[in-house]
Amino acid sequence: MxxxxxxxxxxxxxxxxxxxxxxxxxxxxxxxxxxxxxxxxxxxxxxxxxGGTDTVRHLVDTVLTGYALTTFGLVALVSVGTLGIGVGAAWLVTMTRFPGVRLFEIALVLPLAFPAYVLAYAYTFVLDHPGIVQTSLRQVTGWGPRDYWFPEIRSLGGAAVMLVLVLYPYVYLLARAAFLQQSGGAFLAARALGKNAFQAFWLVSLPMARPAIASGVLLTVMETIADFGTVSYFGVQTFATGIYTSWFSMGDRAGAAQLALCLLSFALALAVVERSTRGKARYHQAGKQHAAMPPAELKGWQSAGAWVLCALPVCLGFLLPVIILFNMGLQSEQNLFSSRYLxxxxxxxxxxxxxxxxxxxxxxxxxxxxxxxxxxxxxxxxxxxxxxxxxxxxxxxxxxxxxxxxxxxxxxxxxxxx
Structure with a gap:
């Protein structure tokens, strides 16, 4: 039956x-x-x-190890960056009060509207050797091209920074939702036992929000290993670029599929590891009998520091790229309202x-x-x-x-x- x-x-x-x-x-x-x-x-x-294994054998002998190391390095850098910015910003706008906090609650999500490769294009235009920053530096100091050192934007670190600036909202949104649902009892109990605000956050609030934070970081990792535009524009060789190289440059579909299978296995392994390490952990929600944690009023240098920490990712991930791209559009001879762009x-x-x-x-x-x-x-x-x-x-x-x-x-x- x-x-x-x-x-x-x-x-x-x-x-x-x-x-x-x-x-x-x-x-x-x-x-x-x-x-x-x-x-x-x-x-x-x-x-x-x-499929055949000729292309994969060639890649194993030449660049496959480099693909793997670069991909792992990029994932590690983006994970650490998005974790720090996302969790820190979520805690500040949720559990503290300072001038402009209501505005930052929304503004911190704005960088998610930018694809990472668009951000890379904008910052390369400004920070590359012919860009306005290095050109102005040479004009002011009189240095030649080989007389100074400047960070290379077209590098693994540059690609990681671009991805961090556009992907941290994933962690921010999920961490903020978890902090909003937490009961204030455990945090206040930790404070009553002699812990300062940072210790109570580190020992109580952060572990309770771990499932949400881990999910946000996992989303950023998936976006990172799937990204092709940013790493290709910066000349960083990852598994994603290897797949397109095997398919379009070498014309080997089987080789592209074998690299894609490696990337798929890595992505699924990350999802399984995150789920297994999380176990049965869930969000700690504030019920009817558990009041939400009251936000702390920040004053003086603490208020100014919180404002700067929240404004920095918004400026670097949204405002500054908008200004750069708008200026580039004004300098362009192309008609933005032509039939092609429409x-x-x-x-x-x-x-x-x-x-x-x-x-x-x-x-x-x-x-x-x-x-x-x-x-x-x-x-x-x-x-x-x-x-x-x-x-x-x-x-x-x-x-x-x-x-x-x-x-x-x-x-x-x-x-x-x-």
Whole structure:
């Protein structure tokens, strides 16, 4: 016999039939979404395991070790940077009060609107050797090109800074939500036991917010390993650039699939490690009987320091790039309202609208399936769908293009033969 819930047992037969048919519809749609999310991973694995190994052997002998080390180094730098800025800013705007704190609550999210490669383009225009900063430095000091040292923007560190400036809002948003939901009892108890504000934050508030913070850092890691535009523009060789090099420069789809499989394995391993180390940890929410933590009023140098710490990532990640890009646009001879740029705008809006609609519809299907039929099947479908975000964009591209290209070639051969 099929088990039914208590609500279904006492519901009228007509309502039960309607609920079952609705559940079946949402079950079909939810599993369709899950299969669509896992299709690129399966395609990448099959293409990697069935393809030749000549390209990969060449990459192993030459640049694969460099790809791995550079990718790990970039992930480490971005993780540390986004963790520090995101958690620090979230704590300041949530648990303290200083002039402009309400404005910073919103402004700290603004850098998320910039793609990292756009930020890289803007800062390269200013900080590179022909840029205004180094040009002004040489004019003021009279130095030649070899008479001084200046940080190289086109480097691993430069790419990490660009990614940190646009990705820290992931950590900030999740950490702020966790801090807002925390009960003030544990923090105040730590203060009563003689801990100062920093010690209470480090020993009590930060561990309670760990699940949210870990999720935010994991999102930044996924974005980092999937990034191609920034690292390619700066000449940093990562797994993402290796995938595109194998596909387009060497014309080897199997080699690109094998590199994509390595990147996919790394991304999934990160997701599994984060989930296993977190265990059953959950957000510590402030219920009705637990008052939220009262914010502390900052004055004097503490207020000024908090203002500077919150303003710095907003200025570097949003305001300064906007000014640079606006100035570049004024100096350009291209007409920004030409049909070419309007077509770019139309394509961007169309893609964004379609992607948003499909994403919301897929999430609704998965959510309703879990609500109507809670259990292992609905949880599995939701978990498979969530894995889609752990897959870098380059892996998805390879996973979709390999089977569709094979189908296109097979269809073309069949039509030519008939």
């Amino acid at each position: 099929t088990a039914v819930s208590e609500t279904e047992e006492y519901a009228p037969k007509g309502n039960r039939r309607g609920r079952r048919s609705g559940t079946e519809v949402f079950s079909f749609l939810a599993w369709t979404v899950a299969l669509a999310c896992i299709l690129p991973m399966v395609a990448v694995a099959l293409a990697a395991l069935t 077509a770019f705008l139309q394509n961007s809006l169309t893609l964004a609208t379609l992607a948003a609609l499909l994403t919301v519809l897929a999430a609704i299907c998965l959510g309703f399936y879990q609500r109507l039929r809670p259990g292992r099947a609905s949880s599995t479908a939701a978990y498979i769908s969530r894995l889609g975000y752990a897959v870098p964009g380059g892996v998805i591209a390879v996973g979709l293009m390999v089977p569709f290209a094979a189908f296109d070639n097979a269809l073309d051969a069949w039509m030519r033969a008939n």
